[in-house]
Amino acid sequence: MIRILRALAQVALVVLVAACGSSNNNSSKASLRLVNATTAATLTLGLNGTAQFSNIPALSASGYATINPATYTVTVTSSSGSLTSSTQTFGLASAQTYSLLAYDRGGAVFTAFVTENETAPASAFGVLAMANLSPDSGPVDVYVVTPGASISGLSPTFQNVQNGAAAVATTLAAASYDIVATGVGNPSDVRFQASSVAVGSGQIESLALTSTPGGALVNGVFLIQGGAVRFAPATNARVRVVSALPTAGSSLVAATVGGIPLASVFSPNPGRYTLVAGGTSTYSISVSGTAVAGLPAATFTTGGDFTILVYGAAASPSVSVFTDNNQAPLSGQVSLRLVNAGTTVSGGLTMYVNGLQVASSVAYGAASPYSGVGVSSVATLQLIQAGGTPVNTPVSLSTPGAVYTVFVIDSTLTPYLIRDR
Numbered sequence: 001m002i003r004i005l006r007a008l009a010q011v012a013l014v015v016l017v018a019a020c021g022s023s024n025n026n027s028s029k030a031s032l033r034l035v036n037a038t039t040a041a042t043l044t045l046g047l048n049g050t051a052q053f054s055n056i057p058a059l060s061a062s063g064y065a066t067i068n069p070a071t072y073t074v075t076v077t078s079s080s081g082s083l084t085s086s087t088q089t090f091g092l093a094s095a096q097t098y099s100l101l102a103y104d105r106g107g108a109v110f111t112a113f114v115t116e117n118e119t120a121p122a123s124a125f126g127v128l129a130m131a132n133l134s135p136d137s138g139p140v141d142v143y144v145v146t147p148g149a150s151i152s153g154l155s156p157t158f159q160n161v162q163n164g165a166a167a168v169a170t171t172l173a174a175a176s177y178d179i180v181a182t183g184v185g186n187p188s189d190v191r192f193q194a195s196s197v198a199v200g201s202g203q204i205e206s207l208a209l210t211s212t213p214g215g216a217l218v219n220g221v222f223l224i225q226g227g228a229v230r231f232a233p234a235t236n237a238r239v240r241v242v243s244a245l246p247t248a249g250s251s252l253v254a255a256t257v258g259g260i261p262l263a264s265v266f267s268p269n270p271g272r273y274t275l276v277a278g279g280t281s282t283y284s285i286s287v288s289g290t291a292v293a294g295l296p297a298a299t300f301t302t303g304g305d306f307t308i309l310v311y312g313a314a315a316s317p318s319v320s321v322f323t324d325n326n327q328a329p330l331s332g333q334v335s336l337r338l339v340n341a342g343t344t345v346s347g348g349l350t351m352y353v354n355g356l357q358v359a360s361s362v363a364y365g366a367a368s369p370y371s372g373v374g375v376s377s378v379a380t381l382q383l384i385q386a387g388g389t390p391v392n393t394p395v396s397l398s399t400p401g402a403v404y405t406v407f408v409i410d411s412t413l414t415p416y417l418i419r420d421r
Contacts, residue, residue: 030092031064034076035229037103037210037221039303041078045100048073055079061099061229069094076102076109084108099223103133103210106327114206116225126174126199129206130158131167136215136327137191138421139163140181144170147178147196151187160184167206174201181209181218190275192218194232203227212303214238215326215403215421216273219303237280237300238273241265244311244341244409245287251314257283257300262308268409268416270307278302285310287317295319305420311341311365311409322367326421328401333372335403338362338383342408347386349408353397354379367405375400383413391415 034045034053045053045062053062069092077085086109092098097116102109112133121127130142141156158168161181176196183189192209199205204225209218212234220232243253245267255262255271258280263271281299285292287310298321300306305324312318322339329335338359340349351359351368354376359368373379377398383391391413397404399419407416 028069028094030067030069030094031097032067032092033062033064033099035061035099035101035221035223037101037208037219037231038078038083038109039104039219039233041083041104041109042080043102043109044077044079045102046075046077049075059231059233064097067092069096074100074111076100076111078109082107086111097226099229101133101208101221101223103219103221105134105136105211110210112208114208114223114225118204118225120202120204121171122202124174124201125171126201127169127171127204128177128199129167129169129204130161131206131208132161132163132165132218133208134211134218135163135330136211136421137163137209137218138216139184140191140209140218141184141187143180143182143187144172144177145180147176149178151180151182154187156182161209169204172199174199174203179207179220183216191216192220192232192234194220194222197222200224211327213301213327214303214305214324215328216305217303234303235278236275237278237302237304237306239276239283239300239306239308240271240273241285241308241310242270242339242407243267244309244339244407245314245317246410249314251288253310254286255283255308268407270407270418273305276300278304283308285317285319287314292317292319296321307339307367307405309339309341309365318365320365320367324405324420325370326403328403328421329372331372332375332400334375334397334399334401335370335372336397336406337370337404338368338406338408340364340366340408342410342413343385345385345387349413350384351406352380352382352384370403373397381406381415381417383408383415385413388413 036043036056071091099114101112139162142158143151144157179194181192206223208221217234222230241255254264257276265271307322309320338351340362344364348361348363358371403421
């Protein structure tokens with residue numbers, strides 16, 4: 001039986017994943033290893049204040065250590081202090097084998113205990129277990145297909161896999177498979193891909209999906225129970241283009257990133273996010289077929305979400321590139337930011353929501369940091385510029401965990417509230 005139990009530790013979400021697996025522990029003691037799935041941090045695991053594993057590099061795993069069965073205060077810290085530590089209490093049982101999976105989200109270490117003591121399947125078959133540990137991706141569909149096969153027209157192998165829900169498993173013929181995770185009900189919204197994943201005879205393998213900086217894409221970690229660990233971090237970024245050019249001209253804005261065309265747009269509607277190769281630094285913009293010169297330097301880092309804003313005059317447009325944070329606020333709030341493409345007044349734009357200031361002095365062509373606010377079925381959004389009359393607009397911010405961008409594209413200060421996740 002595969003289960004996920006959630007608890008909130010002092011500074012990090014703790015997910016306990018009881019997953020199928022074969023034990024490598026034949027004594028009365030427990031066995032434990034640390035799986036460091038962070039992308040850049042070296043980690044140390046402590047039990048009751050004593051380091052059990054020290055300086056385990058990113059995207060690597062320790063060997064198993066034999067531990068006396070007991071209840072421990074378990075801490076996972078980054079050696080450089082770059083991530084906020086995780087602290088929890090967990091009981092290691094006699095003759096049980098565990099992997100502690102550690103990953104990073106929003107500057108903190110998150111952890112998941114995986115137990116590895118289930119009976120192996122029959123020869124010529126393997127078991128693949130699936131757990132969604134990302135609070136940001138939303139529910140996902142997961143397809144397990146023959147290498148190179150299209151997922152078009154297929155039903156997901158794992159459907160509507162929710163963060164924090166019970167993990168699920170399926171028995172497969174021992175072979176290699178491609179694994180593709182998508183947004184629920186949308187096979188074109190690809191969030192994760194892994195090619196030629198071996199499901200071995202008699203093996204039980206767990207795939208955990210973890211958060212990325214942008215929020216929508218996910219990283220993958222494959223754990224063979226009692227055996228090898230394979231890391232499959234995201235390889236893509238997501239980019240969209242938004243036009244804030246004058247609407248009267250109906251100028252078509254087109255863009256490519258690394259040769260991949262983005263969805264073209266007319267002002268004021270944003271394009272959809274498009275997958276591009278992570279780490280790409282080459283891109284192009286055209287307005288009504290004319291290439292825009294002098295583009296600002298940008299790198300679309302792996303796992304990130306990005307917005308390319310085209311604004312100003314259609315004949316001589318300006319371009320800004322913003323890093324988007326579509327990670328869900330964990331507090332039940334909504335998150336929003338302001339993009340000013342409408343006013344050049346000195347002092348920029350300030351924004352209030354229900355009387356709470358959430359953005360201040362946002363310059364022309366710039367974006368504010370994200371702010372969390374309480375949910376509200378009818379919120380009052382107020383925009384203020386120096387020397388002007390405040391503009392009040394009723395908006396709905398009724399979905400906990402949603403992320404919004406408020407685009408201002410002209411001097412009327414009319415806000416365009418776009419839900420980004």
